[in-house]
Amino acid sequence: MIDRTWRPQFIVIGAVKAATTWIQARLVENPAIFMPPPEPHYFSSEFERGEEWYRAFFQDRPGAAHLIGEKSADYLAHPLAARRIAATLPDVKLVLQLRNPVERAYSDYKMLYRRGTVKGPPEDYLTTPDNPFARFLEDGLYARHLARWFDLFPREQMLIYLYDDVITHPHAIIEAVSRHIGAEPVFEADRTARENNSRSALLPLPLRKALAPLKSSVRPLRGNPVFESMRSLLAREVAYPPLPPALRERMRDFYSRDIESLEAMSGLDLARWKSPTRAVPAA
Template identity: 55%
Template sequence: MNAGQASTDWRPSFLIIGAVKAATTWLLEQLQVNPHLYMPDPEPHYFSSEYHRGESYYRSFFDTYATTGRLLGEKSADYLAHPQAAQRLAAMVPNARLVVQFRNPIERAYSDYKMLYRRGTVRLAPEDYLTSRDSSQPRFLNDGLYAEHMRRWLDYFPQEQLHAILFDDVKQDAKEVVDSVSRHLGVDPVFDLGQSTKRANDGSERFLPMPFRKALSPFKGLVAPLRGSTWFETARDIFASEIAYPPLSADLRERLSDFYAEDIADLGAMLGRDLTHWTNGGTDHAVLRNQVAAR
């Protein structure tokens, strides 16, 4: 389907469903450059945590653009791992095109931990959360069981409606990633080189101290347009600093490799991709963190 055939229905025709901390925000921002597509900035989370808010809540993200001839889509990275999202989504938009982006689950789990650590949600060492699915933050481990989640999605959507890409692919050929996703959606690709090298919410970024962030939280919307300006960034840098995260030890990394090994093998078989580098000591964060975002 080309852009001229786009439906005037307000319901989205495509969705990025995950995974959390796998550079899905980078992909969102690349697709937002395409004039044939519309995707809202905030994640609706409608088919996961916000389903109780009803269809009118979800519709509010798209109504304004339903008659523009653009394909409507959204990104909510928690859909992939949510136990009910696939069934709910299939009931509303059974023909939707889906995009899923995978990242080495070990790096994904640690990146997720770091995000909640800098928010102050977790304060203990990685070992307290990444050694058992029964921890106080089971999402750290569970969200990386990609093959387990994909089997659930394939119960509701045929294989041809799902397009999978890897975090690794973005580093290797970011343009081809955007081109392949665009082909899956049925639109001519538009690639923004500036977006391709942009970092978004990288774990190595400098942050304001937690008390400052909490105090400024109510004004986040007002401050957003000022980000990037010279005076704003200069003022921010006076107080911001890199966060010293508790490290992911070699022993814990090895245990995580064992934990994910079977699921990684299953995912590799599903995708027809060799993913053994995810558990054989290879790592993605060192080579990629200066290239793309993981949000």
């Protein structure tokens, strides 16, 4: 008999840079839920590795955990992920967290900027998708991507909510997601802090690259007062190139039609996304 008890019963499918790490951190605080710490990306970029490779992510699940899930934020925008998941896990519960696409694109740019992957200003990457990092703009075309999922999954299998609501009503989001996947909500003390904050102090990029091979060895030292004190002597907040107001408005126009479609197909109120764009917050 084939053992299918390890397979995910729910998946957080995106979007990238929409605080999906935050909801994963909140869910695993619940002892009834297991999620592997890293993103498997199995149904997107790693599908050729095969199911046994994917299964290894769940081999350490505790026996007491009766709900198994995973989070890979690139699934939403990947052209094949929805069909692969539907063929493998047709009954899986899906969780989707969306962020204002202008803010999402700039945040994605900043993530690769602090890694040193991109070096030019936002104008080089956020003016048009015709550049080596088309994902910055294209991943925010949520209605286009969501149509693939709605073609394959019943609407009631997917819970969609907004990044803005995480900021204003975090407990309500934890409760809604927990109940959607079939778990009783568990609340810890303060659940408004970001898990991946672009304003966090980082070591200079050359030093980060030099120390990259030691990352797993150093991880247990995080939180140690002596280690953190030494790190603070070198760490600095990254100075990101700003997003010019004219480019911000150009991006808002780029997304306007897709936002209208998303409102119609999801029932979400996206008035905040359609109003003149305020300054993009750090994240």
